[in-house]
Amino acid sequence: MDxxxxxxxxxxxxxxxxxxxxxQVMERYDLxxxxxxxxxxxxxxxxxxxxxxxxxxxxxxxxxxxxxxxxLEQKGYIYKEAGRYRAKLYLTEQGKQMAQYVRDIAHRAxxxxxxxxxxxxxxxxxxxxxxxxxxxxxxxxxxxPEGHDEREMx
Numbered sequence: 098m099d100x101x102x103x104x105x106x107x108x109x110x111x112x113x114x115x116x117x118x119x120x121q122v123m124e125r126y127d128l129x130x131x132x133x134x135x136x137x138x139x140x141x142x143x144x145x146x147x148x149x150x151x152x153x154x155x156x157x158x159x160x161x162x163x164x165x166x167x168x169l170e171q172k173g174y175i176y177k178e179a180g181r182y183r184a185k186l187y188l189t190e191q192g193k194q195m196a197q198y199v200r201d202i203a204h205r206a207x208x209x210x211x212x213x214x215x216x217x218x219x220x221x222x223x224x225x226x227x228x229x230x231x232x233x234x235x236x237x238x239x240x241x242p243e244g245h246d247e248r249e250m251x
Contacts, residue, residue, distance in 0.1 A: 104229075115206075122202055126195070128168065131157065133199040135165050136188070139175065140196035145185030 098106070119130030134155050139146060146154075152162040166186065169175045174192035178184035188196060211219060 118202075118206055119199075122199065126172075128172070129165070131155070131161065132165055132169060133203070135162075135169065136174065136192060136196040137199055137203070139186060139188050140193060140200070145178065145187045147183050147185055149183065151186065 116130050119133040121130075123130050123133050135151060138151060138154055148162050148166055149159070151157075151166075152159055155162075166175065166177075169192070170177065173189055174195055175186050175188055177186055214222070
């Protein structure tokens with residue numbers, strides 16, 4: 098397996114299993130797994146966050162965020178600032194409890210999954226992943242270094 102395949106398969110596997118676990122947790126409450134991420138992000142923002150900011154932070158499109166907001170609001174987990182365009186979102190007391198529940202499960206999961214990784218290696222791993230994610234977010238096909246171009250392959 099080359100470097101790209103190894104990286105992509107590992108990241109895809111992590112993503113798949115995290116989403117699968119969160120789906121199992123959230124389906125008990127008639128919610129989707131992605132709602133776990135939205136709730137935990139909202140729980141870390143003191144001054145509220147707009148739907149657009151939430152989508153950006155979670156790498157989700159507007160439609161997905163809008164659907165989730167409607168469901169979370171209807172179920173009493175979040176509320177919007179009244180009467181404002183681009184209103185900020187906040188957790189209700191019930192939402193704070195659910196976010197804490199999700200964080201507790203996520204903490205247990207990553208503790209078990211990363212149990213054989215030292216604190217130093219974990220810090221390096223997270224730093225590397227954050228760096229790669231940031232750089233990939235900035236990249237486009239036109240900004241890649243010279244080399245093989247997929248247009249030449251056709």
